Amino acid sequence: MKKRTVFLTGLKAMLPILPGVIPFGLIMGTAASNAGLNIFETMGMNIIVLAGAAQLVTVDLLTKNVDSLVIVFTGLVINIRMVLYSAAFSPLFEQSNILTKTVASYMLTDQSYAVSIANEGLYNKRNDKIVFYFGGAITMVLCWHFSVVLGLVFGNFAPSSISLDFAVPLSFMALTIPTIKNRPALLVSILSAVLSILFYGLPYNLGLVLAAGIGIAFGTILTENLTRRSYEI
Amino acid sequence: MKFDNFWLVVIFLGLGTFLIRYSFFYLSDKVKISERAKRSLTFIPCAIFPALLAPMVFFHEGSNAVLLNKERLVAFLIATYICYKSKNILVTIISGLAILYGLTQI
Numbered sequence: 001m002k003k004r005t006v007f008l009t010g011l012k013a014m015l016p017i018l019p020g021v022i023p024f025g026l027i028m029g030t031a032a033s034n035a036g037l038n039i040f041e042t043m044g045m046n047i048i049v050l051a052g053a054a055q056l057v058t059v060d061l062l063t064k065n066v067d068s069l070v071i072v073f074t075g076l077v078i079n080i081r082m083v084l085y086s087a088a089f090s091p092l093f094e095q096s097n098i099l100t101k102t103v104a105s106y107m108l109t110d111q112s113y114a115v116s117i118a119n120e121g122l123y124n125k126r127n128d129k130i131v132f133y134f135g136g137a138i139t140m141v142l143c144w145h146f147s148v149v150l151g152l153v154f155g156n157f158a159p160s161s162i163s164l165d166f167a168v169p170l171s172f173m174a175l176t177i178p179t180i181k182n183r184p185a186l187l188v189s190i191l192s193a194v195l196s197i198l199f200y201g202l203p204y205n206l207g208l209v210l211a212a213g214i215g216i217a218f219g220t221i222l223t224e225n226l227t228r229r230s231y232e233i
Numbered sequence: 234m235k236f237d238n239f240w241l242v243v244i245f246l247g248l249g250t251f252l253i254r255y256s257f258f259y260l261s262d263k264v265k266i267s268e269r270a271k272r273s274l275t276f277i278p279c280a281i282f283p284a285l286l287a288p289m290v291f292f293h294e295g296s297n298a299v300l301l302n303k304e305r306l307v308a309f310l311i312a313t314y315i316c317y318k319s320k321n322i323l324v325t326i327i328s329g330l331a332i333l334y335g336l337t338q339i
Contacts, residue, residue, distance in 0.1 A: 016321075016323040017322060019326045019327070020326060035235070041243075045243045048246075048247035049243060049250055050247075051250055054250065058242065058243075062236045062239065068242050071242050071246075072242055072246050072249065075246040076250065079249070080253060081281050082253045083257070084274070085254070086254055086255065086256050086257035086258060089257070090257035090260070090261035090266075091266070093258055094261050094262060101255070101259075102255070104258070105251070105254040105255040106254065110282070114278060114282070117278055161334065161338075162334055163305075163330070163334075166305060166308070166329065166330060166333050167326050167330060168286075169286035169289045169309065170309070170312055170329040171322070171326055172282045172286040173282070173309070173312065173313055174316050174322040174325040174326060175322070177313070177316045177317055177320070178320070179278040179282075180279050184276075185275075185276065185279045186279075188279050189280065189282075189283040190283070192280040192283045192284040193283035193284060193287035195284065196285075197287050197292075208284050211280075213280075215276065215279075215280030215283075216273050216276045216280045219276035219280065220272055220276065223272060
Protein backbone atom coordinates (compact mmCIF):
# COMPACT_ATOMS: atom_id res chain seq x y z
CA MET A 1 0.00 0.00 0.00
CA LYS A 2 1.35 3.42 -0.95
CA LYS A 3 2.28 5.58 2.03
CA ARG A 4 0.56 8.63 0.57
CA THR A 5 -2.74 6.77 0.13
CA VAL A 6 -2.66 5.44 3.69
CA PHE A 7 -1.78 8.88 5.08
CA LEU A 8 -4.70 10.43 3.18
CA THR A 9 -7.02 7.70 4.46
CA GLY A 10 -6.01 8.67 8.00
CA LEU A 11 -6.60 12.33 7.19
CA LYS A 12 -10.05 11.54 5.77
CA ALA A 13 -10.97 9.43 8.80
CA MET A 14 -10.27 12.47 11.01
CA LEU A 15 -12.43 14.88 8.97
CA PRO A 16 -15.85 13.89 10.44
CA ILE A 17 -14.44 14.46 13.97
CA LEU A 18 -13.40 18.04 13.22
CA PRO A 19 -16.88 19.53 13.90
CA GLY A 20 -16.22 18.39 17.47
CA VAL A 21 -12.70 19.87 17.54
CA ILE A 22 -13.38 23.30 16.03
CA PRO A 23 -15.90 24.49 18.68
CA PHE A 24 -13.51 23.30 21.38
CA GLY A 25 -10.71 25.35 19.77
CA LEU A 26 -12.97 28.38 19.43
CA ILE A 27 -13.90 28.14 23.12
CA MET A 28 -10.22 27.80 24.06
CA GLY A 29 -9.23 30.79 21.89
CA THR A 30 -12.05 32.89 23.29
CA ALA A 31 -11.13 31.96 26.88
CA ALA A 32 -7.47 32.86 26.22
CA SER A 33 -8.52 36.19 24.76
CA ASN A 34 -10.81 36.92 27.73
CA ALA A 35 -7.97 36.07 30.12
CA GLY A 36 -5.78 38.63 28.38
CA LEU A 37 -3.30 36.17 26.82
CA ASN A 38 -1.61 37.36 23.63
CA ILE A 39 -1.05 35.24 20.53
CA PHE A 40 2.46 34.13 21.59
CA GLU A 41 1.28 32.97 24.99
CA THR A 42 -1.77 31.25 23.55
CA MET A 43 0.15 29.50 20.78
CA GLY A 44 3.06 28.73 23.09
CA MET A 45 0.65 26.94 25.41
CA ASN A 46 -1.08 25.30 22.45
CA ILE A 47 2.19 23.88 21.13
CA ILE A 48 3.83 22.98 24.44
CA VAL A 49 0.80 21.42 26.15
CA LEU A 50 -1.41 20.35 23.21
CA ALA A 51 -4.29 19.17 25.40
CA GLY A 52 -7.54 21.12 25.09
CA ALA A 53 -9.33 20.24 28.31
CA ALA A 54 -6.25 20.82 30.48
CA GLN A 55 -5.48 24.11 28.72
CA LEU A 56 -9.02 25.36 29.24
CA VAL A 57 -8.90 24.55 32.96
CA THR A 58 -5.41 26.10 33.25
CA VAL A 59 -6.56 29.40 31.77
CA ASP A 60 -9.59 29.39 34.06
CA LEU A 61 -7.45 28.74 37.17
CA LEU A 62 -4.86 31.36 36.12
CA THR A 63 -7.56 34.02 36.03
CA LYS A 64 -8.70 32.90 39.50
CA ASN A 65 -5.14 33.39 40.84
CA VAL A 66 -4.87 29.78 41.96
CA ASP A 67 -1.43 28.62 43.13
CA SER A 68 0.81 27.58 40.18
CA LEU A 69 1.58 24.18 41.66
CA VAL A 70 -2.14 23.42 42.02
CA ILE A 71 -2.73 24.49 38.41
CA VAL A 72 -0.03 22.16 37.08
CA PHE A 73 -1.30 19.30 39.25
CA THR A 74 -4.91 19.79 38.13
CA GLY A 75 -3.85 19.86 34.48
CA LEU A 76 -1.84 16.67 34.88
CA VAL A 77 -4.73 14.85 36.57
CA ILE A 78 -6.92 15.76 33.60
CA ASN A 79 -4.24 14.43 31.24
CA ILE A 80 -3.42 11.26 33.18
CA ARG A 81 -5.99 9.44 31.01
CA MET A 82 -3.39 9.59 28.25
CA VAL A 83 -1.36 6.96 30.12
CA LEU A 84 -4.06 4.60 28.91
CA TYR A 85 -3.72 5.76 25.29
CA SER A 86 0.04 5.40 25.60
CA ALA A 87 -0.41 1.87 26.90
CA ALA A 88 -2.88 1.00 24.18
CA PHE A 89 -0.56 2.30 21.45
CA SER A 90 2.76 1.05 22.77
CA PRO A 91 2.64 -2.37 21.03
CA LEU A 92 2.13 -0.63 17.68
CA PHE A 93 5.24 1.54 18.09
CA GLU A 94 7.36 -1.17 19.74
CA GLN A 95 9.78 -1.40 16.81
CA SER A 96 9.80 2.30 15.92
CA ASN A 97 12.80 4.57 16.42
CA ILE A 98 12.91 7.15 19.18
CA LEU A 99 12.00 10.06 16.87
CA THR A 100 8.84 8.33 15.62
CA LYS A 101 7.93 7.42 19.20
CA THR A 102 8.48 10.99 20.38
CA VAL A 103 6.43 12.61 17.62
CA ALA A 104 3.68 9.97 17.83
CA SER A 105 3.32 10.33 21.59
CA TYR A 106 3.42 14.13 21.42
CA MET A 107 0.38 13.99 19.09
CA LEU A 108 -1.54 11.53 21.26
CA THR A 109 -4.97 13.10 21.84
CA ASP A 110 -8.46 11.79 22.54
CA GLN A 111 -9.32 12.20 18.88
CA SER A 112 -6.16 10.76 17.32
CA TYR A 113 -6.39 7.76 19.63
CA ALA A 114 -10.09 7.22 19.02
CA VAL A 115 -9.86 7.49 15.23
CA SER A 116 -7.07 4.93 15.16
CA ILE A 117 -8.93 2.52 17.44
CA ALA A 118 -12.19 2.91 15.49
CA ASN A 119 -10.34 1.97 12.26
CA GLU A 120 -8.18 -0.73 13.78
CA GLY A 121 -9.19 -3.39 11.29
CA LEU A 122 -8.47 -1.28 8.21
CA TYR A 123 -4.81 -2.31 7.83
CA ASN A 124 -2.87 -5.39 8.79
CA LYS A 125 0.68 -4.13 8.43
CA ARG A 126 2.24 -2.29 11.35
CA ASN A 127 3.70 0.38 9.10
CA ASP A 128 0.37 1.15 7.43
CA LYS A 129 -1.27 1.51 10.85
CA ILE A 130 1.43 3.96 11.91
CA VAL A 131 1.12 6.07 8.75
CA PHE A 132 -2.68 6.03 9.15
CA TYR A 133 -2.28 7.26 12.73
CA PHE A 134 -0.05 10.15 11.62
CA GLY A 135 -2.51 11.11 8.87
CA GLY A 136 -5.25 11.53 11.46
CA ALA A 137 -3.09 12.97 14.25
CA ILE A 138 -1.46 15.68 12.10
CA THR A 139 -4.87 16.72 10.73
CA MET A 140 -6.17 16.95 14.29
CA VAL A 141 -3.23 19.05 15.54
CA LEU A 142 -3.39 21.49 12.61
CA CYS A 143 -7.15 21.90 13.01
CA TRP A 144 -6.73 22.50 16.75
CA HIS A 145 -4.15 25.28 16.26
CA PHE A 146 -6.18 26.85 13.49
CA SER A 147 -9.44 26.92 15.45
CA VAL A 148 -7.77 28.30 18.61
CA VAL A 149 -6.31 31.17 16.57
CA LEU A 150 -9.75 31.79 15.06
CA GLY A 151 -11.27 31.89 18.55
CA LEU A 152 -8.52 34.17 19.84
CA VAL A 153 -8.91 36.66 17.01
CA PHE A 154 -12.65 36.62 16.34
CA GLY A 155 -14.16 35.19 19.52
CA ASN A 156 -16.87 32.55 19.28
CA PHE A 157 -18.54 33.87 16.13
CA ALA A 158 -21.39 31.36 15.87
CA PRO A 159 -24.78 32.79 16.81
CA SER A 160 -25.50 31.97 20.44
CA SER A 161 -28.81 30.28 19.55
CA ILE A 162 -26.75 27.44 18.02
CA SER A 163 -24.92 25.87 20.97
CA LEU A 164 -21.74 24.89 19.11
CA ASP A 165 -20.04 23.72 22.31
CA PHE A 166 -22.57 20.87 22.44
CA ALA A 167 -20.63 19.40 19.49
CA VAL A 168 -17.83 18.53 21.91
CA PRO A 169 -19.68 15.83 23.95
CA LEU A 170 -21.48 14.73 20.76
CA SER A 171 -18.15 14.06 19.04
CA PHE A 172 -16.86 12.07 22.03
CA MET A 173 -20.05 10.01 22.01
CA ALA A 174 -19.81 9.37 18.26
CA LEU A 175 -16.24 8.15 18.81
CA THR A 176 -17.30 5.81 21.63
CA ILE A 177 -20.24 4.04 19.98
CA PRO A 178 -18.08 2.05 17.49
CA THR A 179 -15.88 0.81 20.35
CA ILE A 180 -18.88 -0.66 22.22
CA LYS A 181 -18.74 -4.03 20.53
CA ASN A 182 -20.08 -6.30 23.27
CA ARG A 183 -22.18 -6.37 26.42
CA PRO A 184 -19.31 -5.89 28.92
CA ALA A 185 -18.17 -2.82 26.95
CA LEU A 186 -21.71 -1.43 27.11
CA LEU A 187 -21.90 -2.02 30.88
CA VAL A 188 -18.49 -0.41 31.37
CA SER A 189 -19.52 2.71 29.44
CA ILE A 190 -22.75 3.10 31.42
CA LEU A 191 -20.97 2.52 34.74
CA SER A 192 -18.21 5.04 33.93
CA ALA A 193 -20.74 7.67 32.88
CA VAL A 194 -22.79 7.26 36.08
CA LEU A 195 -19.69 7.27 38.30
CA SER A 196 -18.28 10.38 36.63
CA ILE A 197 -21.52 12.18 37.52
CA LEU A 198 -21.44 10.92 41.12
CA PHE A 199 -17.74 11.85 41.52
CA TYR A 200 -18.12 15.23 39.83
CA GLY A 201 -17.54 17.23 43.02
CA LEU A 202 -14.14 15.70 43.77
CA PRO A 203 -11.20 18.16 43.78
CA TYR A 204 -8.64 18.47 40.95
CA ASN A 205 -10.99 16.74 38.51
CA LEU A 206 -10.09 13.41 40.12
CA GLY A 207 -13.61 12.13 39.39
CA LEU A 208 -12.79 11.46 35.74
CA VAL A 209 -9.75 9.31 36.54
CA LEU A 210 -11.56 7.45 39.32
CA ALA A 211 -14.69 6.76 37.26
CA ALA A 212 -12.75 5.51 34.23
CA GLY A 213 -10.41 3.46 36.43
CA ILE A 214 -13.28 1.67 38.18
CA GLY A 215 -14.99 1.14 34.82
CA ILE A 216 -11.91 -0.51 33.33
CA ALA A 217 -11.37 -2.69 36.41
CA PHE A 218 -15.03 -3.73 36.32
CA GLY A 219 -14.79 -4.72 32.65
CA THR A 220 -11.60 -6.69 33.26
CA ILE A 221 -13.11 -8.63 36.17
CA LEU A 222 -16.38 -9.16 34.31
CA THR A 223 -14.62 -10.85 31.39
CA GLU A 224 -12.24 -12.84 33.60
CA ASN A 225 -13.84 -16.21 32.93
CA LEU A 226 -15.19 -15.59 29.48
CA THR A 227 -13.50 -16.31 26.21
CA ARG A 228 -13.69 -13.57 23.61
CA ARG A 229 -16.27 -15.41 21.52
CA SER A 230 -18.75 -16.01 24.33
CA TYR A 231 -19.34 -12.36 25.15
CA GLU A 232 -19.98 -11.00 21.68
CA ILE A 233 -23.44 -9.45 21.46
CA MET B 234 2.63 39.84 31.29
CA LYS B 235 -0.61 39.31 33.10
CA PHE B 236 0.22 36.16 35.07
CA ASP B 237 3.57 35.92 36.91
CA ASN B 238 4.18 32.23 36.49
CA PHE B 239 2.51 31.75 33.11
CA TRP B 240 5.47 30.21 31.27
CA LEU B 241 6.50 28.16 34.29
CA VAL B 242 3.00 26.65 34.46
CA VAL B 243 2.92 26.03 30.71
CA ILE B 244 6.36 24.40 30.59
CA PHE B 245 5.79 22.10 33.57
CA LEU B 246 2.31 21.16 32.41
CA GLY B 247 3.67 20.52 28.90
CA LEU B 248 6.61 18.47 30.17
CA GLY B 249 4.41 16.42 32.51
CA THR B 250 1.85 15.84 29.77
CA PHE B 251 4.56 14.67 27.38
CA LEU B 252 5.93 12.24 29.97
CA ILE B 253 2.40 10.87 30.47
CA ARG B 254 2.02 10.38 26.72
CA TYR B 255 5.46 8.86 26.30
CA SER B 256 5.25 6.62 29.41
CA PHE B 257 4.32 3.31 27.80
CA PHE B 258 6.23 3.99 24.60
CA TYR B 259 9.27 3.93 26.85
CA LEU B 260 8.15 1.02 29.00
CA SER B 261 6.88 -1.25 26.23
CA ASP B 262 10.20 -2.91 25.39
CA LYS B 263 11.15 -3.13 29.07
CA VAL B 264 8.10 -4.81 30.57
CA LYS B 265 5.90 -7.50 29.12
CA ILE B 266 2.19 -6.64 29.06
CA SER B 267 0.13 -9.55 30.43
CA GLU B 268 -2.96 -10.97 28.72
CA ARG B 269 -5.08 -9.58 31.54
CA ALA B 270 -3.60 -6.10 31.09
CA LYS B 271 -4.21 -6.33 27.34
CA ARG B 272 -7.84 -7.19 28.02
CA SER B 273 -8.23 -4.17 30.28
CA LEU B 274 -6.75 -1.99 27.53
CA THR B 275 -9.72 -2.85 25.32
CA PHE B 276 -12.02 -1.17 27.87
CA ILE B 277 -10.16 2.15 27.77
CA PRO B 278 -12.24 3.97 25.14
CA CYS B 279 -15.63 2.84 26.45
CA ALA B 280 -14.65 3.86 30.00
CA ILE B 281 -12.86 7.15 29.46
CA PHE B 282 -15.05 8.86 26.86
CA PRO B 283 -18.37 8.37 28.70
CA ALA B 284 -16.68 9.61 31.91
CA LEU B 285 -15.37 12.63 30.02
CA LEU B 286 -18.68 13.63 28.42
CA ALA B 287 -21.33 12.62 30.98
CA PRO B 288 -20.76 15.57 33.38
CA MET B 289 -20.67 18.02 30.43
CA VAL B 290 -24.14 16.90 29.38
CA PHE B 291 -25.69 16.09 32.76
CA PHE B 292 -24.79 19.23 34.71
CA HIS B 293 -25.58 21.74 31.99
CA GLU B 294 -28.40 24.09 32.94
CA GLY B 295 -30.44 24.98 29.88
CA SER B 296 -33.50 27.12 29.35
CA ASN B 297 -36.31 24.68 28.55
CA ALA B 298 -38.48 24.61 31.68
CA VAL B 299 -40.64 21.74 30.35
CA LEU B 300 -37.54 19.53 30.24
CA LEU B 301 -36.38 20.83 33.67
CA ASN B 302 -33.61 22.77 31.88
CA LYS B 303 -32.05 19.46 30.84
CA GLU B 304 -32.64 19.78 27.09
CA ARG B 305 -29.00 18.88 26.43
CA LEU B 306 -29.50 15.52 28.15
CA VAL B 307 -32.60 14.85 26.04
CA ALA B 308 -30.90 15.95 22.79
CA PHE B 309 -27.85 13.88 23.69
CA LEU B 310 -29.85 10.68 24.27
CA ILE B 311 -31.68 11.09 20.96
CA ALA B 312 -28.38 11.78 19.18
CA THR B 313 -26.91 8.64 20.77
CA TYR B 314 -29.73 6.59 19.25
CA ILE B 315 -29.16 8.29 15.88
CA CYS B 316 -25.44 7.49 16.10
CA TYR B 317 -26.17 3.86 16.95
CA LYS B 318 -28.47 3.57 13.93
CA SER B 319 -26.55 5.67 11.39
CA LYS B 320 -22.95 4.85 12.44
CA ASN B 321 -22.10 8.24 10.98
CA ILE B 322 -20.21 10.82 13.04
CA LEU B 323 -21.12 13.88 10.99
CA VAL B 324 -24.82 12.95 10.86
CA THR B 325 -24.72 12.46 14.64
CA ILE B 326 -23.15 15.84 15.41
CA ILE B 327 -25.35 17.80 13.03
CA SER B 328 -28.59 16.14 14.13
CA GLY B 329 -27.60 16.55 17.79
CA LEU B 330 -27.04 20.29 17.30
CA ALA B 331 -30.29 20.58 15.33
CA ILE B 332 -32.32 18.76 18.00
CA LEU B 333 -30.85 20.97 20.72
CA TYR B 334 -31.63 24.05 18.65
CA GLY B 335 -35.22 22.82 18.29
CA LEU B 336 -35.59 22.10 22.01
CA THR B 337 -34.27 25.54 23.03
CA GLN B 338 -36.70 27.28 20.67
CA ILE B 339 -39.82 25.66 22.17
